[in-house]
Structures are given as structure tokens and as C-alpha cells.
Amino acid sequence: MDATTKTNLYDCRDAFASVLEKLAADNEAVVAVCNDSVGSSKLGGFKSKFPERLVNVGIAEQNMVGVGAGLANGGRIPFVCGASCFLTGRALEQIKADISYSNANVKLIGISSGMAYGELGPTHHSIEDFAWTRVLPNLPVIAPCDRIETAAAVAWAATYDGPVFLRLSRVGVPDLLPEGHVFEVGKANVLREGTDVTLIANGTLTHRMVKAADILAKDGINARVLNMATVRPIDEAAIIAAAKETGAIVTAEEHSIYGGLGSAVAEVVVDHAPVPMKRLGVPGVYAPTGSAEFLLDEFGMAPGAIAEATVALLRRK
Template identity: 75%
Template sequence: MNAPFETARLHDCRDAFVGMLEELAAANRDIVAVCNDSVGSSKLTGFRDRFPDRLINVGIAEQNMVGVGAGLANGGKVPFVCAAAPFLTGRALEQIKADVAYSQTNVKLVGISSGMAYGELGATHHSIEDFAWIRALPNVPVIAPADRLETAAAVAWAAVHDGGCFLRLSRVGVPDLFTEGHVFELGKANLLRDGGDVTLIANGVLTHRTLIAAARLAARGVSARVLNMASVRPIDADAIRAAASETGAILTCEEHTIFGGLGSAVAEVVVDSCPVPMTRLGVPGVFAHTGSANQLLDDFGMSPEAIADSAVALLGRKV
């Protein structure tokens, strides 16, 4: 592993999710959690102990889980439907489309252990298609927070947002990138580091690696801008256009297939209104081999060093 992770400083964003959810649920009795036997893996044991009636476990039945969420919303509840991201978004995709997106119900979909968090368990347990699947649907904002503070902020936002959304959470440890009291704004990128030669855009667990890459680039004399783009849909087109015109090149980095994810969403804006050279890093359209999430990210060219190398190569394509 190339990234200089210091284990003591890393946080599992699920803890921030349930911490905020419990805090919100204490103040709003309509908030309920729905899960598919995933009480432990969704870290909902504390929620269950505090609000036993409001933890609705449908068993191993993801289609029913999302439908039940839509029905609870119809009945005035604010359901957070929590399950491992591959099963939530894959098995129940038609329920997400018909019962949540098309019916415009107030269902908060929470994909736990997304991306390649279940690395060694194999590609059935990877969720590297969910940006593509969910962002193709109207009415369901797609959000991938980068650290525990952004996770908590996104959960607080979701609870008061009038409509559905998809929160894509990981279990892979990440350090703090934001400060306490951070407020999530849908459709707004965060400028984490300014620079003029190239822009690196990432979200989720990749934001941390991208920031390290930017520091490495600085040592090599390259000034890289870093944008955290938690909100994949709606996406911050203004920030992308500004990055294109001010830095002339954009590299995207995501724990997702390069087909249809963050890089594609950025490229759609770029090609429409501000064509500049781009590089899209991600899983290159394959089922991943055996390895931990961090090993796989390294293998797919997303170690901080490899990200920096790709950025330098991209600079050579600038016009």
C-alpha cells in the first residue's frame, strides 16, 4: 500500500452516519431505519437499542425493503433504508426507480460499504456501478461523502430534504478532511486545495488519496486544484467549468467503474461547454480481482503516486 495511512487517524464513516441518525431520530419521531438483516453491518445496533420500534428489519429481502420504505414515506415517516450498497442498488433497482424516483417518495437510501469496501469478498459484493445506475434516475440525488464530517452533514441534510436521495457510504477508514460543523450543500463542490495547472476531482474514499497526490504534485512543481465532488447528481457544473477554464485539464478519480460514474458526469459537463483534456481514473470496466479496497485502488492506478503520475501525463496533453 502506497498511501501514507496512519491508522489512528482514520475513521469509519458508518459511525458518523449512525451517530447523526440517532441524534436526528431523538428529535424527530418520524425518522425510522429500515434494513435487510443488516443491523450489525449497518451499525444500527445502537439505533435499535434506543428506538426499538423504529428499526424495521424486513429480513433478507431487498426489494421488499425499498418498497416498505416507500410505503412508510407515504404514511408520513422519514425512512432511512440501509443495506450493503451492492444489494440495495442492484437487487432493488426497479423498486428504487418505480417506488422512490418515479413516485417521488421521501426515502433516504443509504448504501453501506459501497465501492470495493468488501474487497476480498469478490465482485458480487462490490458496488462500483451504483453511481451510474442511480444517477440515471430523476429525483434521487447521489451523494458520496469523503469523511466522517461530510457524512454527518449529508445525513443531516437528507433528513430535512423533501424527497429521496442516495447516500453512498464506505467502511474504509479515512482521515478528517473537513472541520466540525461542516454543512453539506447539494450540488456544490468543495475546493480543498487551489491550483492552476490541473484539477483533480474526487469523492468518497478517493478524496483523501487525491489530496495526497496534490501534495506530491506540488513537490514536482505542479500546482493542482482539488475539488471534492460528493454530489454526483446534481453535479456542480459551475465548479467544473471554472476548473476547465482556469486549469485547462481535469483528472477524475473514483471508486467506481469509469463507465457512467463521477468521471462520466464530469465529462458530460466538460464536453458540453468547456472541452479540455481529461483523464478518468477508476475501475477500468472489469470485475476486480481479490484484494482489500486499498490494495485494489492501488492496483487500478489510484495510489497517490499513480494519481500524480496520471496528472503529469495529462499535463502533456494540454493545448
Template identity: 65%
Template structure:
């Protein structure tokens, strides 16, 4: 389902975290001078003793979270994704993943959500470098329903998790109350001509692309791949064997993220034509997020065009 209304998933995240914290005293929030941008104002007001603001010190932030996890707490570490993942990558690897610490990393405003602030604030590499770390679970919710479900799931997961929480507003695509299942892709549109595998902000655009393709006689399957790691290999295998090709779409570099994960599996198990949509190995320019998505063809029409090209259907 899609609705006309759009939502900031950071709000859904913050509301769910606060609701869970009322019943679970283990939950603490750790941030890097990002109370406002992480929507933690309500949490700070309700639980002033359970919010730790380390200032602009991301390495310390992750280290503090590892210590809190060792003491029996469940830290939700909130910060702008480019700095949380880029500046603290060594601590994420050594203090969290290697130690299998129960810490939830919440990468806020990922992708190109900070568009006007330029390449230093674009977080298009986070999926790639975190996917390379053993033991990391990577979740990219598509809408507020899935965001709330992922927060609930992460609270009970034993190891480290990266939740990529979007700032760019998106419509609801999942039914109310839909349970979150790790490693399971959601089939939003059925089709047997081509498969579109999308994550996060691109899922609703993939659904719209499928509608455009259907109007021209192409039946596109749409998979909401909210879990980048572990990947739903069964769904990918079905796409590769039941449709003529796969298009992946993500608000990230095409190297090493969703497209890379799907391609790595496909080439080893069921080679099929693919198109990988994202940022093509360049620094994204400065500009509004909508402009940047259009610039890289990350729109409904851009996704539809890639599917037409893959299947040999071209507009005259």
C-alpha cells in the same frame, strides 16, 4: 485539512441518525438483515419500535420504505450497496424516484470495501445506474464530518436520496462543523495547472497527490465533489477554463459515475483534456481493499501520475 487518524463513516452515520431520531419521531430505519454491518445496533437498542428488519429481501425493503414515507415517516434504508442498489433497482425507480418519495437510501460499504468477498460484493456500478434515474440525488461523503452533514441535510430534503456510506477508513478532510451544501464542490487545494475532482474515499488521496505534484512544480486544484447529482457545474466549468485539464478519481467504474458526469458536462461546454480514474470497465478481482485500490492506480501516486501525464510532466 487532513489528519493522521482514520474513521469508519458508517459510525458517523449511525451516531448522527440516532441523535436526530431523538428529536424527530418521523425517523425510522429499514434494513435487510444488516443491523451489524450498517452499525444500527445502537439505534435498535434505543428505538426498538422504529427499526424494521425485512430480512434478505431488498425489493421488499424499498417497497416498505415507500409505504412508510407515504404514511409520514422518513425512512433511512440501510443495506450493503451492491444489494440495495442492484437487487432493488426497479423499486428505487418506480416506488421512490417516480413517486418523489422522501426516502434516504444508505448504501453501506460501497466500492470495493468488501474486497475479499469478490465481484459479487463489489459495488462499483451503483453511481452509474442510480445517476441514470430521474429525480435521484446522489451524495458521496468524503469523511465523517461530511457524512454527518449529509444525514442532516437528507432528513429535510423532499425527494429520494442515495447516500454512499464508506466502510474503508478515511482521514478527516473537512473542518469540524462544515455545513453540507448540496450541489456544491469543496475546494480543498487551490491550483491553476490541473484539477483533480474526487469523491468519497479518493478525496484524501487526491489531497496527498496534490502535495506530491506541488513538490515537482505542478499546482493541482482539488475538488471534493461530494454531490454526484446534481453536479456542481460551475466548479467544473471553472476547472475546465482555468486549468489545463481534469483528472477524476472515484472508487467505482469509470463508466457513468463521477467521471462520466464531469466528462458529459465538459464535452458540451468547455472541452479540455481529461483522465478518468476508477475501475476501467472490468470486474474487480478478489483481494483486500487496499490491494484493489493500488491495483487500479487509485492511490496518491496513481492520481499524481495521471495529472503529470495530462500536463505533459513525466518523471524521468
């Protein structure tokens, strides 16, 4: 069965936790730091196996990032885990000064990103984190599309000598990439070839883009689908090729349309290969309460709505 047609959904946090425990078993330098989020960060198994290597600072995100920086300075490899809205919002100054500016070997894990907290509302939605983090030097910003890419990205992060921001949702997604996938930072994956338009997404939106491409194919529109897991450094070559070879680009993200993936793609397009573009996301408002799936649909990112937006864009060509 083709990966895009599987109905099984997987929580990427489980893949993160599984790989982290394996890394810790092989390397005593690997430690975890959290903000009273052992459960939501899926660190229960890590705590049981390596209790002396889990630091729970309580609900104190600024301290959490500082502790992570200190551990890195002491030769450890800290995975600093917390809800993305609080990790990036409350501790942005520490991420800037202690992690990015200092080029500290800290792995920031933004859990339950986007609108995954759903009914908890605007205070818990994390639809600004791409914008806040991707402007910081030295900090790769990554949003895997499935559990396979999550596992590969965590393994890569552990070997990378420098800071990383890894954005993970708690919303289940299907497998899209093959088992054994090797993560390459700054490298997009072509999930579907196409010549008429290119659909670009990451995280929870990637499988919706694949479904949108299936809908478009029924209308004779051949859409390329790119999984752009790395927002920074972004795969400029893949974007330029998409613009030149397909002539139009649609992006979708579980984030504000300002400052996120769509903006990053648009920056490359306007500099190197201007073509018609449509950016789908949260349109510069505070997202209300509601499940993540409901909110994505409400903001025009159901597969059918993505297909309709693509058709409308192609009429402009």
C-alpha cells in the same frame, strides 16, 4: 495540524449512525429499515434506543425498498440501509418505480460501497451504483469524503423533502473538512487551490487526491483539488471554472470509469469547456478479490500513480 496530514482514520458509518440516533431522538417520524444488516449498517444503537422504529425485513432488498416507500407515504422519514451492491442491484426496479418516479421521501443508504467488501469479491463490489442511480430523476446521489461530511449530509437528507441516495464506505478515511461543515447538495468543496490542473474525487478517493496534489507540488505542479460529493446534481459551475482556469482535469473514483463521477464530469466538460481529461477508476472489468486499499492501488489510484497519470495528461496540453 492541517486536516490533510492527519493520520487518524474514521469509519463514516459511525458518523451516519450517530446522527441518525440524534435525529430519531428529536423526531418520532424518523425510522430505519434494513435487510438483516443491523451490524454492518451500525444500527445497533438505534435498535437499542428505538426498537419499535427499526424494521428488519431480512435478506429481501426489493421488499425493503417497498416498505420504505410505504412508510414515507404514511408520513415517516425512513432511512433504508443495506449493502450498496444489493440495495442498488437487487432493488433497482423498486428504487426506480417506488422511490424515484414516486418522488417518495425515502433516504437510501448504500453501505460498504465501492470495493469495501474486498475479499468477498466481484459479487459484493459495488462499482456500478453511481451509474445506476444517477440516471434516475428526483434522486440526489451523494458520496461524502469523510465523517464530517457524512454527518452533515445525513442531517441535510433528513430535512430534504424527497428521495436521496447516500453512498458510504466502511474503509477508514481521514478528516478533510472542518468541524461544523454544512452540506450543500450539488456544491463542490475546494480542498486545495491550484492553477495547473484540477483533481476531482469523492468518497474514499478524495484524501488520495489531496496526497497526489502534495506529490505534484514537489514537482512544481499546482493542482486544484475538488471534493465532488454530489454526483447528481453535479456542480457544473465548479467543473467549468476548473476547466477554464486550470486547463486539465483528472477524476478518480471507487467505481467503474463508465457511468460514474468521471463520466458525469466529462459530460459537463464536453458540453461547456472541452479540455484534456483523464478518468481513473475500475477500467470496465470485474474487480477481483483483495482489500479495498490493495484494489485501488492495483487500478492506478495510489497517490503516486494519480500524480503520474496527471503528469502524463499535462504533457498532452
